[in-house]
Every structure is written in structure tokens, then in C-alpha cells.
Amino acid sequence: MIDSFQIIPAAKNKVPVIVSVPHCGTVIPPEIKSSFKPAAIAFMDDTDWFVNRLYDFVPEMGITMIHAIYSRWVIDLNRPPGNQPLYKDGRIITDLVPTTDFLGNDLYQDAPPDEKEITRRTRLYYNPYHKALADLLQGLKEEFGSALLFDAHSIRQHVPTISKEKLPDLILGDNEGMSAGNRFTKAALHPLKQSPYGIRHNFLFKGGYITRNFGQPKENIHALQLEMTKINYMNKDETSYHPQRAMKMKETLMQVFKALIDLI
Numbered sequence: 001m002i003d004s005f006q007i008i009p010a011a012k013n014k015v016p017v018i019v020s021v022p023h024c025g026t027v028i029p030p031e032i033k034s035s036f037k038p039a040a041i042a043f044m045d046d047t048d049w050f051v052n053r054l055y056d057f058v059p060e061m062g063i064t065m066i067h068a069i070y071s072r073w074v075i076d077l078n079r080p081p082g083n084q085p086l087y088k089d090g091r092i093i094t095d096l097v098p099t100t101d102f103l104g105n106d107l108y109q110d111a112p113p114d115e116k117e118i119t120r121r122t123r124l125y126y127n128p129y130h131k132a133l134a135d136l137l138q139g140l141k142e143e144f145g146s147a148l149l150f151d152a153h154s155i156r157q158h159v160p161t162i163s164k165e166k167l168p169d170l171i172l173g174d175n176e177g178m179s180a181g182n183r184f185t186k187a188a189l190h191p192l193k194q195s196p197y198g199i200r201h202n203f204l205f206k207g208g209y210i211t212r213n214f215g216q217p218k219e220n221i222h223a224l225q226l227e228m229t230k231i232n233y234m235n236k237d238e239t240s241y242h243p244q245r246a247m248k249m250k251e252t253l254m255q256v257f258k259a260l261i262d263l264i
Contacts, residue, residue, distance in 0.1 A: 002027065004125045005132055008065040015062035015261050016144035018136050019055050020151045020210060022077035022129065023048035025068035032074070032117075040107050043239070044071055046094070048154045050241045054233050055152055057250055061257055064140075066133060073098050073107055075121040077129050078151070078208035086208055092161040097121060102159055137214060137221055146220035148184060148264050150257075151210045156238055157229040163204055169197035169232055173207035173225040179215025180222035187263045188224055191255035196248075197232065226256075 026047060028036065052067040059065060068077055072094075079086070079096040087093060092102055099112040113121070133149070140147035157166050172188055174180040185201075192199045207215070207225040215223030230238040233246040 002069060003128075004070055005066055005068055005129045007132065007136070008059055008067075010062045010064050011059040013062040014064070016140040016147045016264055017058075017063045017257070017260060018133070018140065018147065018149050019058050019063055019065045020133060020149060021048065021052045021055065021065065021067035021153075022151070022210060023068065023072045023153060024050070024052045025070045025072065025074075027070045028074055029070070032113075035108055035110070035113075036073070037107060037109050040101065040105065041071075041073070044073060045156070046072060046098075046101050048072075048152075049230065049234065049238075050246075051152050051154050053241065054154075054246055054249065055253070057254065058257065061254070061261065063257065063261075064136060066129070066136065068129060070125050073101075075118075075126045077126060078153075078210050080209045080213075081122060081126065086212075091163075096126075103161055133210070133214065141220060144264075146222070146264060148180075148260060149211070149214050149221070149223040150260070151208070151223065151225040153205075153208075153225065153227045154230050154233070155227060157231045167204065167227075167229050168200040169229055170195075170199045171203065171205050171227040172199065172201050173205050173211060173227065174202065174223075175207040175212045175215060176202055179207055179211045179217070180224050181217045183263060184222050184224060184260065187259040188226075188256050191252065191259055195252040195255070197228075197252065 075097050083096045085093050097113050097118045137147045174185045205227045211223045211225040233249045235242045
């Protein structure tokens with residue numbers, strides 16, 4: 001079995017910031033691949049495609065990156081281990097081990113995974129990522145006195161089961177101010193609002209389980225989530241990486257990280 005995540009250390013002048021990319025994985029283990037519908041896994045549409053590539057500049061800024069290897073359809077690293085719903089507004093919320101995609105289409109050919117299989121996947125793929133992330137944050141806190149987690153995501157511009165309208169370009173989430181000190185939220189929002197992109201705060205996403213679980217401002221560990229629509233770094237069909245759009249987005253992201261690094 002390959003590792004369930006990859007850690008890319010800071011290239012120089014390490015700072016107490018970690019970028020987590022939990023939904024960019026595309027690997028489905030061979031022992032369960034045949035249980036999925038072939039049409040579903042031909043193009044795993046719920047994947048945060050290329051987000052680790054979009055953020056590939058952060059090690060040069062002294063930031064450590066951790067990103068998933070396995071698909072979120074194997075197990076979703078950004079869901080509570082107890083599978084409690086993150087939102088209660090009627091939108092489709094996929095499970096810890098999803099059985100449908102965001103549009104409600106079934107992923108499995110026959111019966112979905114049972115509790116034994118969910119427990120197995122949690123042990124093999126979910127727990128290692130969360131332990132590694134916890135260890136990285138604790139290590140930075142011990143070294144610098146505090147740490148900041150930046151959880152990076154992307155989504156299609158239009159997901160009718162979440163919103164009838166097109167989603168904003170960028171959504172910064174801090175779990176309604178509970179996962180990060182206000183100064184960090186302000187520091188990130190300022191360059192975002194100065195950018196050419198439309199920006200919202202805690203709407204329609206305020207942070208998933210990773211942000212809510214690891215963001216503990218009273219313990220000097222802060223967490224922010226940035227959701228972005230794929231059209232801003234992918235082609236118009238949101239199926240392939242668009243270098244020019246990605247470079248434009250990177251310029252904005254660099255300004256965000258400069259502000260956060262200066263603050264922390």
C-alpha cells in the first residue's frame with residue numbers, strides 16, 4: 001500500500017504555516033476499485049483537481065504542505081469521524097465514506113461499504129492523515145509558539161445541490177470566528193478583497209472538519225479554509241489545468257500568505 005499522504009517540507013526559512021489539501025487525491029485502492037461504478041471513477045468529478053499543483057509555490061515561502069493521495073471517494077478526510085453533518089441547510093452532504101457524488105449519483109455498483117469496511121478505511125487512510133497533520137501543527141507550535149493551518153479546496157462553479165446560483169470565486173471560512181483569531185481572518189481577507197476575484201466570508205462554506213477540529217485559537221493553533229471555484233485555475237469546462245488562470249490565482253494566494261506570515 002502506498003502512503004495515504006505526501007508531506008512537502010518548507011524549502012527554506014520555515015514558517016509556522018501548513019497548507020493542507022485533503023481532496024486532491026485520485027488513487028483508488030485496487031482491492032475496492034471494482035466495487036465502484038466504472039462511469040463514476042472514469043472522471044472523479046468531486047476531486048479538488050490540481051489544488052496541490054496550484055499551491056506548489058508555498059514551500060519556497062517557508063510553508064509545509066501536506067496533501068492526500070487517495071480519492072475522497074475512498075474516505076473523506078474533511079468529514080467528522082463520527083459522520084455528523086457539517087451543515088443543516090438542506091444541501092447534499094456526502095458521508096465520511098461517500099456513497100453518492102455531490103449531484104446525488106450512486107458511486108457503487110451494488111451495496112455500499114458496511115461498517116467493517118468503513119472502519120478499515122478509517123484506520124488505513126483517514127487516521128494517518130489526521131495524525132500527520134496533528135504532529136506537524138504541534139511541532140510548529142513547539143518551535144514557534146503558535147501555528148496556522150490553511151486548508152485548501154476547490155469546487156465546480158455551479159453545484160445545484162448546494163446552491164442554485166453560481167458559487168463565489170473565493171470563500172474564506174473560519175467557522176464563524178471560532179477556528180482562527182480575528183487578526184488572521186482580517187489579514188487573509190484584505191488581499192482577497194483587493195484581488196480581481198469575488199470573495200465571501202463563511203458563505204456558503206465556513207470550514208469543514210479539518211478547520212473546525214484543528215483550529216483552536218486558545219491553544220495558539222489557528223485554522224482557515226479557502227474554497228475556490230475551479231474555473232479560476234482550470235479551463236472553461238473545469239476539466240484540465242489552465243496555466244494562465246492558475247498563475248493569476250497564484251499571485252493572489254501569494255499576497256494572502258505574505259500577509260499571514262507577516263502576522264504570525
